[in-house]
Each structure stands twice: as C-alpha cells, then as structure tokens.
Amino acid sequence: xxxxxxxxxxxxxxxxxxxxxxxxxxxxxxxxxxxxxxxxxxxxxxxxxxxxxxxxxxxxxxxxxxxxxxxxxxxxxxxxxxxxxxxxxxxxxxxxxxxxxxxxxxxxxxxxxxxxxxxxxxxxxxxxxxxxxxxxxxxxxxxxxxxxxxxxxxxxxxxxxxxxxxxxxxxxxxxxxxxxxxxxxxxxxxxxxxxxxxxxxxxxxxxxxxxxxxxxxxxxxxxxxxxxxxxxxxxxxxxxxxxxxxxxxxxxxxxxxxxxxxxxxxxxxxxxxxxxxxxxxxxxxxxxxxxxxxxxxxxxxxxxxxxxxxxxxxxxxxxxxxxxxxxxxxxxxxxxxx
Ligand SMILES: Cc1cc2nc3c(=O)[nH]c(=O)nc-3n(C[C@H](O)[C@H](O)[C@H](O)COP(=O)(O)OP(=O)(O)OC[C@H]3O[C@@H](n4cnc5c(N)ncnc54)[C@H](O)[C@@H]3O)c2cc1C
Numbered sequence: 588x589x590x591x592x593x594x595x596x597x598x599x600x601x602x603x604x605x606x607x608x609x610x611x612x613x614x615x616x617x618x619x620x621x622x623x624x625x626x627x628x629x630x631x632x633x634x635x636x637x638x639x640x641x642x643x644x645x646x647x648x649x650x651x652x653x654x655x656x657x658x659x660x661x662x663x664x665x666x667x668x669x670x671x672x673x674x675x676x677x678x679x680x681x682x683x684x685x686x687x688x689x690x691x692x693x694x695x696x697x698x699x700x701x702x703x704x705x706x707x708x709x710x711x712x713x714x715x716x717x718x719x720x721x722x723x724x725x726x727x728x729x730x731x732x733x734x735x736x737x738x739x740x741x742x743x744x745x746x747x748x749x750x751x752x753x754x755x756x757x758x759x760x761x762x763x764x765x766x767x768x769x770x771x772x773x774x775x776x777x778x779x780x781x782x783x784x785x786x787x788x789x790x791x792x793x794x795x796x797x798x799x800x801x802x803x804x805x806x807x808x809x810x811x812x813x814x815x816x817x818x819x820x821x822x823x824x825x826x827x828x829x830x831x832x833x834x835x836x837x838x839x840x841x842x843x844x845x846x847x848x849x850x851x852x853x854x855x856x857x858x859x860x861x862x863x864x865x866x867x868x869x870x871x872x873x874x875x876x877x878x879x880x881x882x883x884x885x886x887x888x889x890x891x892x893x894x895x896x897x898x899x900x901x902x903x904x905x906x907x908x909x910x911x912x913x914x915x916x917x918x919x920x921x922x923x924x925x
Contacts, residue, residue: 593712596728598687599751602628605679605693605703606639606651611668613639613647616694618764620757621655623721625765627690627730630723634658638682640675642668648775653767657774660686664780670698672858674780676705682778683710688752690730692721695756701858707754713747714754719761730755804855809835809866812855812882815842816871816892816911823849826870829915832922838862838882840872856881870911874899891915 593599602624607614617637624635637656639648641663648659662678683691683706693703695717707714715732719742722731729746730753736743747753804810811830813823823837830837838860839853855862857877867885872878874890874897882888883902890903891911900906907914 593710593750593752596689596751599689600631601633601686601688602631602635602690603688603692603752604635604637604656605691605699606637607694607696607698608639608641608644608670609698611641611643613644613650614694614696614759615764616696616757616759617651618654618767619759619762620692620694621651622765623757623762624690624692625655627721627723628657630725631689631728633689636660636686636688638662638679640667640678642666649769649772650767652771652773653769655765658776659773660776660778662778662780666780670701672698672701672705675702676709678778678780679706680709681781683752689728691752691754693754693756695758697857699756703754703756710750710752712750712752712754713745714756715745715747716756718755718757721755721757721762729753804836804838804853804860804862804864807836807862807864809833809868810838810855810862810864810882810885811835811868811870812838812840812872813843813849813870814840814872814878815846817843817848818871819846820848822871822912825912825915829868829919832919835866835868838867840878869899869903870915872899873897874902 604617604620604624606617621635628635634657635655636658637651638660642665645661645663648661651659660682693699704714715734718732718734720733724731729748732745732755733742811826813826817823826837837853838855839849841854841856843849844851844854857880859881861881863884866887867882868889870891888903889905890899891907891914892900893910895908
C-alpha cells in the first residue's frame with residue numbers, strides 16, 4: 588500500500604522511536620534509542636516522539652519522557668496484548684500518514700525485525716538494519732545510517748534521500764541512554780485500533796487458539812515440516828499422512844503459514860517455535876536463516892527438495908533431490924508394506 592507522496596520532504600519533521608515492549612514492559616533499548624533520537628532531533632531542530640503500542644501500557648509513558656521523548660503516541664488496546672507484526676505495521680502506517688515523521692528508528696530485536704521492515708515496505712521507504720551509528724548530513728539533513736558491510740570488513744554509510752520517513756534499526760546496547768530526568772513531561776497523544784485492524788486480530792487470534800492446544804512440536808521426536816513447495820492445504824494432507832505413518836508431528840515454514848495453508852502454531856523458526864527433535868524432515872523448504880534458527884539443532888535433518896542447492900539441502904544429513912509429491916507417497920507405500 589503506497590499512500591501519499593513521500594518525496595515532498597518539507598512535509599516531514601521530527602524523529603520517532605518505536606518503543607520495544609517485552610511482556611508489556613518497555614525495554615531498555617527504547618531508552619537507548621531515545622538518547623540517539625535526541626541528538627538527531629537537535630541537529631534537525633525538531634522533536635523526539637515515541638510510539639508505544641500494547642495493552643495496559645498507558646502508565647509507562649513517564650519513563651519515555653524521562654529518557655528524552657517530547658511527545659508520546661499511545662495505542663493502548665487489550666487486543667494488542669500479543670505482538671502481531673501485521674497489525675502493528677498497519678497502525679504505524681496510519682500514524683506516519685497522519686503525523687509525517689522525518690526519521691523513524693526501532694530496535695533490531697526479533698520484534699523490531701518483524702515490524703519495521705513491514706512498515707518500510709508498506710510506505711515504500713528505505714530501511715537500514717542494524718546501524719551502529721546515526722548522524723545527520725549538515726548539507727541536506729539526510730539521515731546518515733552507518734552499519735558494517737561485507738562481513739564486517741567495511742563500514743557503509745547509507746542514506747535514503749528520496750523518500751520520507753527514513754528508517755533504521757539499531758541493536759540493543761549499541762546506543763547510549765541519556766541520564767533519565769523524571770521531572771520531564773510532555774504531550775500524550777492517544778490513538779485507537781481501528782475496526783479493520785480488530786477484524787484482522789480476531790481472525791489471527793482465532794486461528795492461533797483453534798490449534799494451540801493440539802500442536803506441541805516441542806514434545807515430538809519426528810517432525811515432518813512443509814514449506815512453499817507443498818503448494819497448498821492438500822499438500823499438507825500428504826505430510827499429515829506421512830507424520831501419522833512415522834508417529835511424528837507436522838511443522839511448517841512461515842511461507843506456508845503466511846499463505847494460509849496451515850495455522851501459525853505450526854510455524855518453526857525465528858518468529859515461530861524452536862524445535863530440537865531427533866529427526867526433522869523438511870519438505871519443500873529452502874532453508875532461509877529465519878527457518879534454520881528454529882530447527883538446526885535437530886539430531887538428523889532430512890531434506891526433500893527439487894533444488895539440490897538450497898541452504899536446507901546443504902545442511903541436511905540426508906538430501907533427497909526430487910518432487911515431494913512423488914517421493915513422499917513412495918516412502919509411505921514402503922513404510923506401509925514393511
Ligand atoms: C523477520 C522475519 C522473520 C521470519 N521468521 C520466519 C520463521 O519463523 N520461520 C520461517 O520459516 N520463515 C521465517 N521468515 C521467512 C523466511 O525468510 C523465508 O521467506 C521462508 O522461510 C521461506 O519459506 P519456504 O522455504 O517454505 O519457501 P521458499 O523459500 O519459497 O522455498 C520453497 C522450496 O520448495 C522447493 N519446491 C518447490 N516445489 C517443490 C516440489 N514439488 N518438490 C520438492 N521441492 C519443491 C523449492 O525448490 C524451494 O527450495 C522470516 C522472515 C523475516 C523477514
């Protein structure tokens with residue numbers, strides 16, 4: 588969704604920090620980001636705003652002012668008690684449209700890494716991840732976003748000159764928080780969750796709860812996991828048959844979950860479950876890093892893929908090159924006849 592013209596820079600001002608919450612509590616990285624935001628705002632003669640989204644968080648805003656915010660946008664709603672990147676991103680896009688920040692910084696944490704890229708895509712703006720230094724070009728006011736590149740061998744300074752807001756993420760403990768001043772206060776702006784978000788939340792929560800009780804990948808000894816290569820819900824029926832035959836559980840990649848073929852509770856990876864089974868059989872999963880971090884400690888990894896060169900096929904103990912719709916029925920037939 589590309590909304591308004593983001594090239595008219597004169598309409599954009601102020602430095603925003605997206606507050607990082609864990610179990611409903613604002614995390615120290617937010618205070619560090621506010622410290623960085625204060626220096627940037629001073630160079631741009633603008634203000635620091637913090638955005639905090641969650642449930643029962645209204646009481647926590649005073650720490651945001653103490654650590655440097657001039658204004659705080661609060662979106663406090665019971666339906667935001669569990670982090671859902673899709674929902675928070677659509678709220679952020681609305682806020683950006685309304686208030687037009689020039690710079691937006693977030694934490695390079697699991698939450699920030701799921702949320703901030705979504706905002707960047709939805710607003711058609713650039714994003715530099717894992718910055719170690721942020722500055723302002725005095726010539727034209729561009730945000731200078733410095734980060735290691737080429738395996739840390741050089742430092743690259745990146746700028747996103749054409750669109751606003753300019754977005755960056757920073758890892759925890761990279762920037763320094765200012766000494767808090769608890770006598771500081773500022774303006775609180777309350778924003779709501781809209782009905783369209785509420786409907787999405789309801790759908791996602793229903794899907795999540797409908798299966799939560801029956802999926803416990805952590806207890807399984809064997810997981811048969813499917814990815815985009817499974818091609819749809821019918822493909823997962825074949826995996827279920829396979830799992831029933833070997834007494835295993837079914838898992839999935841995020842691509843399969845995002846496509847709506849299987850509920851989120853089956854997802855393995857960075858933003859899903861971490862598993863450590865005896866056997867992990869990846870069917871049509873390419874093995875991107877966000878998936879591998881959730882399963883690479885399994886004892887034996889078997890991969891079935893048409894492409895022999897995928898990261899999953901490289902790390903697999905047994906790599907079967909072939910069409911999973913031919914390979915798996917053959918395995919099931921062999922198992923049944925033994
Ligand atoms: C912040 C963030 C968090 C993320 N978290 C997760 C996470 O928790 N878990 C996760 O999984 N991903 C996660 N991702 C997404 C991840 O980057 C990948 O996009 C995703 O894992 C790809 O899923 P896939 O391997 O199923 O799809 P693809 O990469 O498209 O791979 C499909 C594979 O299927 C094979 N194939 C196609 N047809 C057949 C066939 N008939 N027979 C055999 N093989 C076939 C192809 O050769 C290919 O290798 C995250 C991404 C981000 C940015």
